[in-house]
Amino acid sequence: DGGITQSPKYLFRKEGQNVTLSCEQNLNHDAMYWYRQDPGQGLRLIYYSQIVNDFQKGDIAEGYSVSREKKESFPLTVTSAQKNPTAFYLCASSFGLSGEQYFGPGTRLTVT
Amino acid sequence: GENVEQHPSTLSVQEGDSAVIKCTYSDSASNYFPWYKQELGKRPQLIIDIRSNVGEKKDQRIAVTLNKTAKHFSLHITETQPEDSAVYFCAASRNQAGTALIFGKGTTLSVSS
Numbered sequence: 001d002g003g004i005t006q007s008p009k010y011l012f013r014k015e016g017q018n019v020t021l022s023c024e025q026n027l028n029h030d031a032m033y034w035y036r037q038d039p040g041q042g043l044r045l046i047y048y049s050q051i052v053n054d055f056q057k058g059d060i061a062e063g064y065s066v067s068r069e070k071k072e073s074f075p076l077t078v079t080s081a082q083k084n085p086t087a088f089y090l091c092a093s094s095f096g097l098s099g100e101q102y103f104g105p106g107t108r109l110t111v112t
Numbered sequence: 113g114e115n116v117e118q119h120p121s122t123l124s125v126q127e128g129d130s131a132v133i134k135c136t137y138s139d140s141a142s143n144y145f146p147w148y149k150q151e152l153g154k155r156p157q158l159i160i161d162i163r164s165n166v167g168e169k170k171d172q173r174i175a176v177t178l179n180k181t182a183k184h185f186s187l188h189i190t191e192t193q194p195e196d197s198a199v200y201f202c203a204a205s206r207n208q209a210g211t212a213l214i215f216g217k218g219t220t221l222s223v224s225s
Contacts, residue, residue: 033212035215036206040121040154040217041217042201042215042216042217042218043156043201043215044215045212045213045214056212058212090155090156091130099157101146101158101213102158102162103155103156103157103177104155105154105155106155
């Protein structure tokens with residue numbers, strides 16, 4: 001299961017604070033993704049990036065921001081503008097434009 | 113908008129029975145259809161995938177079928193075992209450059225012995 005890591009596993013924040021979730025991969029994958037998983041909702045795409053310094057909004061990008069300064073890293077910032085940030089966040093990566101997506105172990109964010 | 117519907121949301125079978133999970137997609141340009149298995153507390157992992165130029169693909173006890181005309185694809189698990197218990201997600205590629213997927217809402221499969 002190695003190759004793509006997320007940290008921390010659990011994260012607690014107070015409402016109104018921005019928080020950044022880490023995602024790193026050493027698989028030499030070009031594309032990286034952020035998903036949000038809520039019970040009964042499947043995986044919903046927040047942002048994705050095909051190459052360094054480029055990224056696109058997914059279905060639920062409001063209240064989130066990303067950067068892709070390095071091929072290996074794709075951090076996600078959950079801003080105070082996200083109305084319901086408590087969720088399980090999954091990062092994924094893939095090699096090439098039609099490759100299998102490999103998922104990280106996830107970060108469970110709780111905002112109170 | 114683009115959508116993937118997955119049914120049923122829960123499925124309970126006896127060990128040794130077969131299980132079938134069905135998905136429909138809305139975008140006729142979708143050409144890649146993976147299935148992921150997520151065990152409790154773990155990350156999703158790819159178990160099988162199919163591309164639009166193939167109608168069926170098998171890997172030991174699991175198989176996926178695709179009907180492009182009807183925009184349906186299904187996961188078939190034969191001779192189910194307790195370790196098959198998990199949440200299964202189907203997904204379809206989007207009609208745009210890149211590999212972004214649209215996921216179904218998942219099916220919780222329970223296999224009792």
